[in-house]
Amino acid sequence: MRAIMVMFDSLNREFLPNYGCEWTKMPNFQRLAKYTATFDNFYGGSMPCMPARRELHTGRYNFLHTFWTPMHPYDDSVISRMKSAGIYTHIATDHFHYWEDGGSGYLTKFDSHEIVRGQQGDPWKAQVSWPDFPDTLSRRKTGQNWRHDWVNRSFIQKEEDMPQKIIFDNGLDFIRRSASQQNWFLQIEAFDPHEPFYSQQPYKDLYPHDYHGKNLDWPDYGKNDYGPEATEHVRYEYAALMSMCDHYLGQVLDLMDEFDMWKDTMLIVNTDHGFMLGEKEWMGKNVQPFYNELVHSPFFIHHPQINCDGQRRSSLAQTVDIVPTLAEFFGIEPPQYMDGRSLTPILKKDAPIREAALFGVHGGHVNVTDGRYVYMHACAEPSNQPLYDYTLMPMHMNALFKPEELSNISLTNEFAFTKGAMVMKVPAKTILNPYWYGTMLFDLEKDPHQQSPIQDPQQQLRMIGLMRQLMKENDAPKEQFERLGIPMDGPLTGDILQRFQCDKRPGTENIQNLSDGAKKAAAVFLSLAGMQHKTSLENALNSQQKQTISTQDVLDAIKKIIPEKDATGLLYAVKNYL
DSSP states (O other), X not given: OEEEEEEESSOOGGGSGGGTOOSSOOXXXXXXXXXXXXXXXXXXXXXXXHHHHHHHHHSSOOTTTOSSOOOOTTOOOHHXXXXXXXXXXXXXXXXXXXXXXXXXXXXXXXXXXXXXOOSTXXXXXXXXXXXXXXXXXXXXXXXXXXXXXXXXXXXXXXXXGOHHHHHHHHHHHHHHHHTTOOSEEEEEEEOTTSSSOOOOHHHHTTSOOOOOSOBOSSOOSEEOOSOHHHHHHHHHHHHHHHHHHHHXXXXXXXXXXXXXGXXXXXEEEEXXXXXXXXXXXXXXXXXXXXXXXXXXXXOEEEOTTSOOTTXXXXXXXXXXXXXXXXXXXXXXXXXXXXXXXXXXXXXXXXXXXXXXXXXXXXXXXXXXXXXXXXXXXXXXXXXOOSOEEEESXXXXXXXXXXXXXXXXXXXXXXXXGGTTOOEEXXXXXXXXXXXXXXXXXXXXXXXXXXXXXXXXXXXXXXXXXXXXXXXXXXXXXXXXXXXXXXXXXXXXXXXXXXXXXXXXXXXXXXXXXXXXXXXXXXXXXXXXXXXXXXXXXXXXXXXXXXXXXXXXXXXXXXXXXXXXXXXXXXXXXXXXXX
C-alpha cells in the first residue's frame, strides 16, 4: 500500500473549474477529476494553518482547547502510527511555519523530511539594510515579515528558484526512487497559493488585465477597501499562483500514469482552508466570520480499492476524517480520541458518515454545518470570557509565551485525550471577538453565497443541539459552554433563541432600520464602550427616523454620546474592526 497527499495552502474552491469557475486556467485540476472522487461538501475544522495540521495528525478538533500550537507530548499522530507499523513516511514542504516556535514537533513525526526555504516572511537570507520594494497598497510594509519576503524574492527570480517547484521536484524524486516499493506515505505540501501571490510571468500572462496601480500581491486582512480595480488585480494575482499549483500537480499525475500507480496508490489532494478575495467585502482570513470561501474546501481522493473515479460525492466530510481513512487504508489502528470518521462509506455509496461538522478558531464563533445550514454561534458577553488556552507547549506562532502570560496559570488533567498528563490552563484573550458580528444562520440551499442570514428558530435550535453534541464528543472545556451561553446538559429552551437571535447584532435589537454595516458598528461600539451606553445609542439613532441608518450615522451618534476627548480613539477602534 502507498499513499500520496498533495496539500496546498489557502485554496479557495470558487477559483477551481472543478467547482464551476469558468475563467481560471487549471487543466490539471480538471484532469484530476477523472481519477478521483470530488467532494462537494467538505469542510475544514480548526483554523488556520497549524491548527489544521494538528488535525491532520490527530484526527481531532483542537480549536476549542487552544490556538496555534506545536504537537504535544500526548498527541496521537497517525504519521507516528504509520512509522511504528513499518510504513515509511516522508514530507517535502516549503511551509515555513513548521520551523517556527509554534510549529515544532510536526516534521519530526515523519521518517524523513525535506524543507525548502524562502516563502513569504521566512527569515532565510540575511540582509542588514532594508530591501528595495515597490510602492504598495499593503499596510504590512513596515514589518519584519515584509522585510524578509522582499529579501527572499531577490533570490527567487526564476522559476527554478521557486520554493514550490523545488518541493515538487523533491517529492517527484521520492516517487521515482520508490515507485517499485510498497508501504510508504508521501506528503508534498506547498505553501502556495498562500499569500503573497508571487508567481512567474508565464502564469501572470494567463490572466492579462490593464492595471497600473501600486503593488498588491500580499493583501491586508480585514474589510476590503482597495476598490474594484485593485481587487480585480489581486484576484488575478491569486489565480496566476493557483495556475502554477496546477502545473506542478500535473507532474504528480504524470508520474502516477508513468508508473501505473493508480492501481495500488491512494492520492489525496486537499487544503487547510481558503482565502477571501473581496467576497462579502472581506479580504484575507481570521478577521471575520468563517464564510464558505474559508472553510468549504476542495477535496479530491483516489482510492485504488474503490471504484469512484470521476464521480462526485455530496455527503458531509471534513479534515479530521482524513486521518481514520489513512489508518484504515494502511491497516493500522487509528489515533485515540478522534473526532474523525473514515471516508470509505462516502466513497463506496455516498453514505453519510456524520450528521454535522464543527469548525472555528480559538476564541471565535463556534460554527456547525449539516451540509445545508451553516450556523455561526457568537459568545454571550462582550468580554468573550471565560476563555482559556490548554497547553503543555506554551508557544504562539513564532514566539514563546511571555512570562506575564504564565503568571496566573493552573494545572488540570480534566481531558481524556491528555492521557493523564497535567496541562497548563492559561487565561486567554483574542482579538477575534465574535460578539461584534453576532450569531448568524444561513440556508445554503437557498443562499449558497451566504448573502442573507435567516431567522428560523426551529433550525437554529436544532443546530445548537448539533453543535453542543459535537463539543461534548470533543471533550470541550466546560467554560466554552459558558462563553457561548448554552447549557452543557438539559433541554435547549427558547430563552437561548431570544439571547442569540440570528442576524441581530448584540445590543442593536431595539434600533430600527439598521444597515448591516450599522449593526456591526453599533455592536462593536457597545462591546468596547460598554452596554451602559445602549439606551443613549438607541435614542440617538431612533430619533433620526431614517429609512436606513448607515454606518456613518452610528459614528455620528457616538460623537454625541461620548466626550470628545474619548471619542477619537473609540471611533478609530470601531472603524478598524469594521
